[in-house]
Amino acid sequence: MDETPRLAVDRMLMRLARWLRLLGADVIADASLTGAELLRIARTDNRILVTRDKRLRTAADVFFVEGNAIRTQLREAVRRFGLDPRVIALTRCSRCNAVLSMVARELVSRRVPPYVFASHDRFAECRGCGRIYWPETHRARMRAMLDSIAF
Ligand SMILES: [Zn+2]
Structure with a gap:
Protein backbone atom coordinates (compact mmCIF):
# COMPACT_ATOMS: atom_id res chain seq x y z
CA MET A 1 0.00 0.00 0.00
CA ASP A 2 1.50 3.36 -1.02
CA GLU A 3 -0.47 5.51 1.32
CA THR A 4 -2.42 4.76 4.48
CA PRO A 5 -6.14 5.26 3.81
CA ARG A 6 -7.74 7.75 6.19
CA LEU A 7 -11.27 6.62 6.96
CA ALA A 8 -14.20 7.36 9.22
CA VAL A 9 -16.40 4.31 9.64
CA ASP A 10 -20.00 4.60 10.82
CA ARG A 11 -21.49 2.79 13.79
CA MET A 12 -23.23 0.19 11.65
CA LEU A 13 -19.82 -1.03 10.57
CA MET A 14 -17.80 -1.32 13.77
CA ARG A 15 -16.58 -4.81 12.95
CA LEU A 16 -15.37 -3.66 9.54
CA ALA A 17 -13.61 -0.73 11.25
CA ARG A 18 -11.60 -3.13 13.41
CA TRP A 19 -10.60 -5.20 10.41
CA LEU A 20 -9.50 -2.19 8.39
CA ARG A 21 -7.24 -1.09 11.25
CA LEU A 22 -5.64 -4.52 11.37
CA LEU A 23 -4.92 -4.18 7.65
CA GLY A 24 -3.18 -0.87 8.33
CA ALA A 25 -5.85 1.75 7.61
CA ASP A 26 -6.18 4.80 9.86
CA VAL A 27 -9.80 4.51 10.98
CA ILE A 28 -11.87 6.58 13.33
CA ALA A 29 -15.09 4.96 14.47
CA ASP A 30 -17.19 5.86 17.48
CA ALA A 31 -20.46 4.11 18.16
CA SER A 32 -21.75 7.18 20.00
CA LEU A 33 -21.59 9.44 16.93
CA THR A 34 -24.51 9.87 14.54
CA GLY A 35 -23.90 9.65 10.81
CA ALA A 36 -24.14 13.41 10.43
CA GLU A 37 -21.65 14.02 13.22
CA LEU A 38 -19.23 11.51 11.80
CA LEU A 39 -19.53 12.99 8.30
CA ARG A 40 -18.69 16.43 9.67
CA ILE A 41 -15.64 15.06 11.49
CA ALA A 42 -14.58 13.11 8.41
CA ARG A 43 -14.68 16.22 6.23
CA THR A 44 -12.82 18.35 8.77
CA ASP A 45 -10.21 15.65 9.19
CA ASN A 46 -9.86 14.81 5.49
CA ARG A 47 -11.17 11.26 5.80
CA ILE A 48 -13.45 9.22 3.55
CA LEU A 49 -16.68 8.28 5.29
CA VAL A 50 -17.47 4.56 5.09
CA THR A 51 -21.17 4.04 5.67
CA ARG A 52 -24.26 1.90 5.19
CA ASP A 53 -26.50 4.97 5.31
CA LYS A 54 -28.38 5.08 1.99
CA ARG A 55 -29.05 8.80 2.35
CA LEU A 56 -25.32 9.39 1.94
CA ARG A 57 -24.95 7.06 -0.99
CA THR A 58 -24.32 9.72 -3.60
CA ALA A 59 -22.35 12.16 -1.47
CA ALA A 60 -18.80 13.00 -2.44
CA ASP A 61 -16.03 11.63 -0.22
CA VAL A 62 -18.35 8.84 0.95
CA PHE A 63 -17.92 5.12 0.33
CA PHE A 64 -21.24 3.30 0.54
CA VAL A 65 -20.88 -0.34 1.61
CA GLU A 66 -23.34 -2.67 -0.12
CA GLY A 67 -22.80 -5.89 1.80
CA ASN A 68 -24.39 -7.06 5.02
CA ALA A 69 -21.87 -9.78 5.78
CA ILE A 70 -18.44 -8.89 7.15
CA ARG A 71 -16.69 -10.89 4.41
CA THR A 72 -18.50 -8.99 1.68
CA GLN A 73 -17.86 -5.67 3.38
CA LEU A 74 -14.20 -6.44 3.78
CA ARG A 75 -13.87 -7.43 0.14
CA GLU A 76 -15.54 -4.20 -0.99
CA ALA A 77 -13.34 -2.04 1.24
CA VAL A 78 -10.10 -3.82 0.35
CA ARG A 79 -10.81 -3.21 -3.34
CA ARG A 80 -11.92 0.36 -2.90
CA PHE A 81 -8.99 1.45 -0.76
CA GLY A 82 -6.30 -0.61 -2.45
CA LEU A 83 -5.44 -2.56 0.69
CA ASP A 84 -3.46 -5.74 0.26
CA PRO A 85 -5.14 -8.61 2.13
CA ARG A 86 -1.91 -10.62 1.92
CA VAL A 87 -0.21 -8.02 4.09
CA ILE A 88 -1.48 -8.07 7.64
CA ALA A 89 -0.06 -4.83 8.90
CA LEU A 90 -0.90 -5.11 12.58
CA THR A 91 0.39 -1.58 13.02
CA ARG A 92 -2.72 -0.18 14.68
CA CYS A 93 -4.90 -1.20 17.59
CA SER A 94 -8.13 -2.75 16.32
CA ARG A 95 -10.03 -1.22 19.27
CA CYS A 96 -8.80 2.37 19.40
CA ASN A 97 -6.72 3.01 16.24
CA ALA A 98 -3.57 4.07 18.14
CA VAL A 99 -0.21 2.85 16.82
ZN1 LIG B 1 -5.78 0.56 21.66
Whole structure:
Protein backbone atom coordinates (compact mmCIF):
# COMPACT_ATOMS: atom_id res chain seq x y z
CA MET A 1 0.00 0.00 0.00
CA ASP A 2 1.50 3.36 -1.02
CA GLU A 3 -0.47 5.51 1.32
CA THR A 4 -2.42 4.76 4.48
CA PRO A 5 -6.14 5.26 3.81
CA ARG A 6 -7.74 7.75 6.19
CA LEU A 7 -11.27 6.62 6.96
CA ALA A 8 -14.20 7.36 9.22
CA VAL A 9 -16.40 4.31 9.64
CA ASP A 10 -20.00 4.60 10.82
CA ARG A 11 -21.49 2.79 13.79
CA MET A 12 -23.23 0.19 11.65
CA LEU A 13 -19.82 -1.03 10.57
CA MET A 14 -17.80 -1.32 13.77
CA ARG A 15 -16.58 -4.81 12.95
CA LEU A 16 -15.37 -3.66 9.54
CA ALA A 17 -13.61 -0.73 11.25
CA ARG A 18 -11.60 -3.13 13.41
CA TRP A 19 -10.60 -5.20 10.41
CA LEU A 20 -9.50 -2.19 8.39
CA ARG A 21 -7.24 -1.09 11.25
CA LEU A 22 -5.64 -4.52 11.37
CA LEU A 23 -4.92 -4.18 7.65
CA GLY A 24 -3.18 -0.87 8.33
CA ALA A 25 -5.85 1.75 7.61
CA ASP A 26 -6.18 4.80 9.86
CA VAL A 27 -9.80 4.51 10.98
CA ILE A 28 -11.87 6.58 13.33
CA ALA A 29 -15.09 4.96 14.47
CA ASP A 30 -17.19 5.86 17.48
CA ALA A 31 -20.46 4.11 18.16
CA SER A 32 -21.75 7.18 20.00
CA LEU A 33 -21.59 9.44 16.93
CA THR A 34 -24.51 9.87 14.54
CA GLY A 35 -23.90 9.65 10.81
CA ALA A 36 -24.14 13.41 10.43
CA GLU A 37 -21.65 14.02 13.22
CA LEU A 38 -19.23 11.51 11.80
CA LEU A 39 -19.53 12.99 8.30
CA ARG A 40 -18.69 16.43 9.67
CA ILE A 41 -15.64 15.06 11.49
CA ALA A 42 -14.58 13.11 8.41
CA ARG A 43 -14.68 16.22 6.23
CA THR A 44 -12.82 18.35 8.77
CA ASP A 45 -10.21 15.65 9.19
CA ASN A 46 -9.86 14.81 5.49
CA ARG A 47 -11.17 11.26 5.80
CA ILE A 48 -13.45 9.22 3.55
CA LEU A 49 -16.68 8.28 5.29
CA VAL A 50 -17.47 4.56 5.09
CA THR A 51 -21.17 4.04 5.67
CA ARG A 52 -24.26 1.90 5.19
CA ASP A 53 -26.50 4.97 5.31
CA LYS A 54 -28.38 5.08 1.99
CA ARG A 55 -29.05 8.80 2.35
CA LEU A 56 -25.32 9.39 1.94
CA ARG A 57 -24.95 7.06 -0.99
CA THR A 58 -24.32 9.72 -3.60
CA ALA A 59 -22.35 12.16 -1.47
CA ALA A 60 -18.80 13.00 -2.44
CA ASP A 61 -16.03 11.63 -0.22
CA VAL A 62 -18.35 8.84 0.95
CA PHE A 63 -17.92 5.12 0.33
CA PHE A 64 -21.24 3.30 0.54
CA VAL A 65 -20.88 -0.34 1.61
CA GLU A 66 -23.34 -2.67 -0.12
CA GLY A 67 -22.80 -5.89 1.80
CA ASN A 68 -24.39 -7.06 5.02
CA ALA A 69 -21.87 -9.78 5.78
CA ILE A 70 -18.44 -8.89 7.15
CA ARG A 71 -16.69 -10.89 4.41
CA THR A 72 -18.50 -8.99 1.68
CA GLN A 73 -17.86 -5.67 3.38
CA LEU A 74 -14.20 -6.44 3.78
CA ARG A 75 -13.87 -7.43 0.14
CA GLU A 76 -15.54 -4.20 -0.99
CA ALA A 77 -13.34 -2.04 1.24
CA VAL A 78 -10.10 -3.82 0.35
CA ARG A 79 -10.81 -3.21 -3.34
CA ARG A 80 -11.92 0.36 -2.90
CA PHE A 81 -8.99 1.45 -0.76
CA GLY A 82 -6.30 -0.61 -2.45
CA LEU A 83 -5.44 -2.56 0.69
CA ASP A 84 -3.46 -5.74 0.26
CA PRO A 85 -5.14 -8.61 2.13
CA ARG A 86 -1.91 -10.62 1.92
CA VAL A 87 -0.21 -8.02 4.09
CA ILE A 88 -1.48 -8.07 7.64
CA ALA A 89 -0.06 -4.83 8.90
CA LEU A 90 -0.90 -5.11 12.58
CA THR A 91 0.39 -1.58 13.02
CA ARG A 92 -2.72 -0.18 14.68
CA CYS A 93 -4.90 -1.20 17.59
CA SER A 94 -8.13 -2.75 16.32
CA ARG A 95 -10.03 -1.22 19.27
CA CYS A 96 -8.80 2.37 19.40
CA ASN A 97 -6.72 3.01 16.24
CA ALA A 98 -3.57 4.07 18.14
CA VAL A 99 -0.21 2.85 16.82
CA LEU A 100 1.21 -0.39 18.24
CA SER A 101 4.80 -0.74 19.37
CA MET A 102 6.81 -3.80 20.30
CA VAL A 103 7.21 -4.26 24.01
CA ALA A 104 9.73 -6.28 26.00
CA ARG A 105 8.39 -9.71 26.90
CA GLU A 106 9.07 -9.36 30.63
CA LEU A 107 6.87 -6.28 30.79
CA VAL A 108 3.73 -8.16 29.78
CA SER A 109 4.02 -11.18 32.08
CA ARG A 110 1.10 -10.10 34.25
CA ARG A 111 -0.94 -8.63 31.43
CA VAL A 112 -1.57 -11.67 29.24
CA PRO A 113 -2.86 -15.15 30.12
CA PRO A 114 -0.08 -17.44 31.41
CA TYR A 115 -0.36 -19.85 28.48
CA VAL A 116 0.04 -16.96 26.07
CA PHE A 117 3.08 -15.65 27.91
CA ALA A 118 4.61 -19.12 27.94
CA SER A 119 4.12 -19.74 24.24
CA HIS A 120 5.06 -16.38 22.67
CA ASP A 121 8.27 -14.40 22.38
CA ARG A 122 6.99 -11.27 20.72
CA PHE A 123 4.41 -8.85 22.05
CA ALA A 124 3.12 -5.46 20.95
CA GLU A 125 1.38 -2.86 23.06
CA CYS A 126 -1.17 -0.25 22.07
CA ARG A 127 0.05 3.23 23.02
CA GLY A 128 -3.54 4.36 23.31
CA CYS A 129 -5.52 1.83 25.36
CA GLY A 130 -2.72 -0.46 26.55
CA ARG A 131 -4.11 -3.58 24.90
CA ILE A 132 -1.45 -6.26 24.38
CA TYR A 133 -1.15 -8.12 21.08
CA TRP A 134 0.78 -11.28 20.38
CA PRO A 135 1.37 -10.95 16.67
CA GLU A 136 1.84 -14.60 15.68
CA THR A 137 -1.59 -15.61 16.96
CA HIS A 138 -3.34 -12.47 15.81
CA ARG A 139 -1.83 -12.85 12.34
CA ALA A 140 -2.78 -16.53 12.17
CA ARG A 141 -6.39 -15.79 13.11
CA MET A 142 -6.58 -12.98 10.60
CA ARG A 143 -5.00 -15.16 7.92
CA ALA A 144 -7.72 -17.77 8.43
CA MET A 145 -10.44 -15.16 8.02
CA LEU A 146 -8.81 -13.50 5.01
CA ASP A 147 -8.19 -16.85 3.33
CA SER A 148 -11.94 -17.53 3.48
CA ILE A 149 -12.63 -14.47 1.35
CA ALA A 150 -12.31 -14.50 -2.43
CA PHE A 151 -10.68 -11.13 -3.09
ZN1 LIG B 1 -5.78 0.56 21.66
